[in-house]
Amino acid sequence: xxxxxxxxxxxxxRFRFAMGTSTDFYIxxxxxxxxxxxxxxxxxxxxxxxxGIMSDAYLDQIAPxxxxxxxxxxxxxxxxxxxAVLLAEYEGCAQGFICVVADQDRRWGSFIDNLxxxxxxxxxxxxxxxxxxxxxxxxxRGALRPVYLWVLEPNAGARAFYRRMGAVEAETGLRDxxxxxxxxxxxxxxxxPQALVAPVS
Ligand SMILES: CC(C)(COP(=O)(O)OP(=O)(O)OC[C@H]1O[C@@H](n2cnc3c(N)ncnc32)[C@H](O)[C@@H]1OP(=O)(O)O)[C@@H](O)C(=O)NCCC(=O)NCCS
Numbered sequence: 001x002x003x004x005x006x007x008x009x010x011x012x013x014r015f016r017f018a019m020g021t022s023t024d025f026y027i028x029x030x031x032x033x034x035x036x037x038x039x040x041x042x043x044x045x046x047x048x049x050x051x052g053i054m055s056d057a058y059l060d061q062i063a064p065x066x067x068x069x070x071x072x073x074x075x076x077x078x079x080x081x082x083x084a085v086l087l088a089e090y091e092g093c094a095q096g097f098i099c100v101v102a103d104q105d106r107r108w109g110s111f112i113d114n115l116x117x118x119x120x121x122x123x124x125x126x127x128x129x130x131x132x133x134x135x136x137x138x139x140x141r142g143a144l145r146p147v148y149l150w151v152l153e154p155n156a157g158a159r160a161f162y163r164r165m166g167a168v169e170a171e172t173g174l175r176d177x178x179x180x181x182x183x184x185x186x187x188x189x190x191x192x193p194q195a196l197v198a199p200v201s
Contacts, residue, residue, distance in 0.1 A: 022125030045116035102143035109145035135196035
């Protein structure tokens with residue numbers, strides 16, 4: 001049985017919700033039946049966040065179909081146990097998702113493969129809640145090594161968000177986009193999943 005909650009995360013969420021600055025998202029594990037929902041969230045997020053980074057032709061004409069193929073495969077019944085996709089829902093509607101792979105890299109630890117909130121829900125605490133839930137999932141399965149992800153250099157908003165969440169930009173590298181472009185990016189790292197559910201001043 002995996003718990004996606006921590007006592008601390010719950011208190012922070014309640015406080016922000018009471019202050020009117022945050023939405024209390026319901027976070028659950030995605031299943032194969034959610035594949036098209038996740039694909040749609042991913043496409044809509046990319047079409048906003050990656051406009052100008054990926055081509056309009058790719059974002060508008062190719063990404064919708066390609067994301068469906070990708071998530072149908074990734075969320076198939078034989079998904080490896082070390083990967084989890086978590087959905088953030090509000091009033092029964094999916095608003096964002098995160099994909100995490102436990103202990104993916106010997107040095108850098110567990111990998112956050114995707115984190116997206118729909119554009120009209122940014123700044124409502126969903127990104128934080130998904131990261132905390134992914135960290136709780138890692139802790140629950142004993143994956144206590146560092147946590148990392150790659151963020152594209154032009155994605156200034158996401159870089160600011162990860163800094164706010166306590167990540168360190170450990171190194172730079174060129175990242176391949178699905179349409180074969182190379183874009184500079186930063187590897188963002190947390191010492192452990194516990195660092196993601198600890199207070200950030
Ligand atoms: C990046 C993203 C997941 C953040 O999620 P979010 O729900 O908007 O962020 P939250 O509301 O949880 O913000 C948590 C904290 O980060 C801060 N933050 C969020 N976005 C920020 C930004 N663009 N600039 C500065 N601070 C930011 C918030 O102010 C909040 O700070 P607080 O603790 O003082 O309240 C979301 O904006 C998104 O989906 N962006 C598009 C897709 C994307 O770029 N994903 C990352 C790919 S690597």
